[in-house]
Amino acid sequence: MTGKLNIHSQDEFIMRVCSGRTTNYRDSLLLQFAIMFITLEGPEGSGKTSHIPHLVEYLREKGYHVFPTREPGGTSISEQIRDILHDLKNVEMHPHTETLLYQAARAQIVEQVIRPRLAAGEIVISDRYYDSTIAYQGYGHQQDLNEIRQLVKYATGGLVPDLTVLLDVDVKIGLKRKKQNGVEWNRMDAHEIEFYQRVRNGYLEMVKQEPERWVVVDASRDWDEVQDELRKLIIKHL
Numbered sequence: 644m645t646g647k648l649n650i651h652s653q654d655e656f657i658m659r660v661c662s663g664r665t666t667n668y669r670d671s672l673l674l675q676f677a678i679m680f681i682t683l684e685g686p687e688g689s690g691k692t693s694h695i696p697h698l699v700e701y702l703r704e705k706g707y708h709v710f711p712t713r714e715p716g717g718t719s720i721s722e723q724i725r726d727i728l729h730d731l732k733n734v735e736m737h738p739h740t741e742t743l744l745y746q747a748a749r750a751q752i753v754e755q756v757i758r759p760r761l762a763a764g765e766i767v768i769s770d771r772y773y774d775s776t777i778a779y780q781g782y783g784h785q786q787d788l789n790e791i792r793q794l795v796k797y798a799t800g801g802l803v804p805d806l807t808v809l810l811d812v813d814v815k816i817g818l819k820r821k822k823q824n825g826v827e828w829n830r831m832d833a834h835e836i837e838f839y840q841r842v843r844n845g846y847l848e849m850v851k852q853e854p855e856r857w858v859v860v861d862a863s864r865d866w867d868e869v870q871d872e873l874r875k876l877i878i879k880h881l
C-alpha cells in the first residue's frame with residue numbers, strides 16, 4: 644500500500660461528498676486524507692531526530708494529522724530490540740545478528756503502528772526506515788545487497804515510503820556535531836570512519852537508483868535553513 648495510490652481515489656470521493664458544501668468543509672476533508680509515508684535518512688548527526696519534532700509541529704499547525712515515529716523503536720517490543728542493538732557492551736554482535744534484529748524491530752512497527760496510522764488517514768514521518776539497513780548493514784558492513792533487500796522486503800511486507808529525504812552531510816561533520824552537543828553515543832556510533840563513509844556513499848548510490856522517491860537536502864548548512872527546506876519540500880509533495 645502506498646499513500647499516493649490511495650489519495651487519487653480519495654480525491655474523487657471527496658469531490659463527490661463535498662459537492663454543494665462549503666470550501667472549509669472540503670479543505671478539512673482534504674487535510675484528513677493527506678496520507679503519506681515520509682522517511683528521513685542520512686548518516687550520524689545529519690539532523691533527522693532534531694528536525695522531525697519541528698516538522699510535525701509545523702504540519703499540525705496547518706491542520707494535517709501527523710504521526711512521528713523512529714527506528715529502531717516506536718513500539719514496546721521494538722524499543723527493547725533497540726536497547727540490545729545500541730548497548731555498547733554488545734561489541735561481539737555479528738552483522739547477521741544486527742541485520743536480523745533490525746528487521747524484527749521493523750516488522751513490529753510496520754504492522755503495529757505504520758500501516759494502521761496510514762490506514763487511518765495520517766501522515767507518518769519516520770526517523771530512519773529500511774534504507775538505513777541497506778546503507779548500514781549492506782554498504783557499511785559490506786554484506787550482500789540482494790540478500791539484505793530480501794530480508795527488508797520480508798520485514799516490511801513491501802511497504803515503500805512515498806517520499807524519502809536524504810539529509811546529506813560529510814560524515815566527519817555529523818560525528819563532530821554529535822560529540823560537541825553531547826548526543827547519546829551508542830554501539831552504532833563506534834565504527835571506524837571508513838564505515839560511515841561507505842554508509843554515506845551507499846545512500847548516494849541509492850538515490851541514483853531510485854531518484855523518483857528520494858530528495859537530497861544539503862544538511863551541512865545552518866539548522867534553520869535545512870528546516871525551512873524540509874518544510875517546503877514536504878508541503879510540495881503533499
Ligand SMILES: Nc1ncnc2c1ncn2[C@@H]1O[C@H](COP(=O)(O)OP(=O)(O)OP(=O)(O)O)[C@@H](O)[C@H]1O
Nearest residue numbers: 686687688689690691692693820821824864865866
Ligand atoms: N544543520 C545543523 N547545524 C548544526 N547543528 C546541527 C545541524 N543539524 C543537526 N545538528 C545538531 O547535531 C546533533 C545531531 O543531530 P541529530 O541528533 O538530529 O542527528 P541524527 O541525524 O538524528 O543522528 P543519528 O543518526 O546519530 O541519530 C544535534 O545536537 C543537533 O542539534
Ligand SMILES: [Mg+2]
Nearest residue numbers: 691692693770
Ligand atoms: Mg537520531
